[in-house]
Amino acid sequence: LNTLENDGEVILDKKLVKNILLNLLSNAIKYSGENQSIICNVELRPKHMVMIVEDHGIGVPEHEQDKLFQRFFRAQNAANIQGTGLGLSIIKSYVELMSGNIEYTGAENKGSTFVVTLPRNMVSTKSLGSKLV
Numbered sequence: 822l823n824t825l826e827n828d829g830e831v832i833l834d835k836k837l838v839k840n841i842l843l844n845l846l847s848n849a850i851k852y853s854g855e856n857q858s859i860i861c862n863v864e865l866r867p868k869h870m871v872m873i874v875e876d877h878g879i880g881v882p883e884h885e886q887d888k889l890f891q892r893f894f895r896a897q898n899a900a901n902i903q904g905t906g907l908g909l910s911i912i913k914s915y916v917e918l919m920s921g922n923i924e925y926t927g928a929e930n931k932g933s934t935f936v937v938t939l940p941r942n943m944v945s946t947k948s949l950g951s952k953l954v
Contacts, residue, residue, distance in 0.1 A: 829865060830941070830942075831865065831870050831941050831942075832941065832942045832943060833870070833919055833939055833940075833941075833943050834918070834919060834943065837915040837918060837919060838919075838939070840911075840912075840915060841872070841912050841915050841916065841937060842861075842872060842874075844908045844909075844911070844912050845872070845874040845912065845935050845937070846859070846861060846874060847908075848908060848909075848933075849874050849875075849876035849878065849933070850876075851902060851903075851904070852876065852878040852879050852880075852899065852902065852933070853876045853877060853878035853879075853932075854878065857876065857877045857878060858876075858877060859874070859875070859876045859877075860873070860874070860875040860876075861873070861874050861875075862875075865941065866941075868940060868941060868942075869938050869939060869940060869941055870938075870939050870940075870941050871936060871937070871938050871939075872936070872937040872939075873934065873935070873936050873937075874934070874935045875932065875933070875934040875935075876932050876933055876934075877931070877932040878932055878933065879898050879899065879929065879930060880898075880927045880928050880929045880930055880931050880932050880933050881896045881898075881925070881927055881928075881929065881933060882896060882897060882898060882929045883928065883929070885897065886925060886927075889909055889925055890909050890910055890912075890913040890923070891910060892906065892907060892910040893905070893906040893907065893910075894906050894909075894910075898929060912937075916937055916939065919939050919940070919943045920939075920940055920943060921937060921938055921939035921940065922937070922938045923935060923936070923937045923938075924936045924938075
């Protein structure tokens with residue numbers, strides 16, 4: 822955990838944050854080969870928590886990246902890897918429920934980087950009722 826300030830308090834939906842991070846890490850493992858590194862970094866900034874998951878796996882072809890968060894979307898280069906195409910659309914919904922943002926950068930055969938930015942203090946009626954972190 823890299824903190825850019827001393828106060829480490831984050832008030833977010835615990836279950837949603839857990840599911841976002843687990844799904845991103847699971848995808849990074851699934852779409853990377855053996856012995857390829859996966860980097861997970863969490864940064865606490867003054868008003869935001871930023872989660873970064875980076876892999877050096879198959880990546881997403883550039884012409885398909887605009888569909889990445891659509892339900893049931895599966896990139897052509899992932900056809901032989903098991904999945905439903907729902908994970909990233911669910912993650913995006915969770916991020917939006919907490920008034921956050923998710924971004925993708927990457928390239929085919931070079932890997933993927935997902936950056937999730939969430940406000941550190943989400944006090945909202947959008948919460949699904951989970952305990953807060």
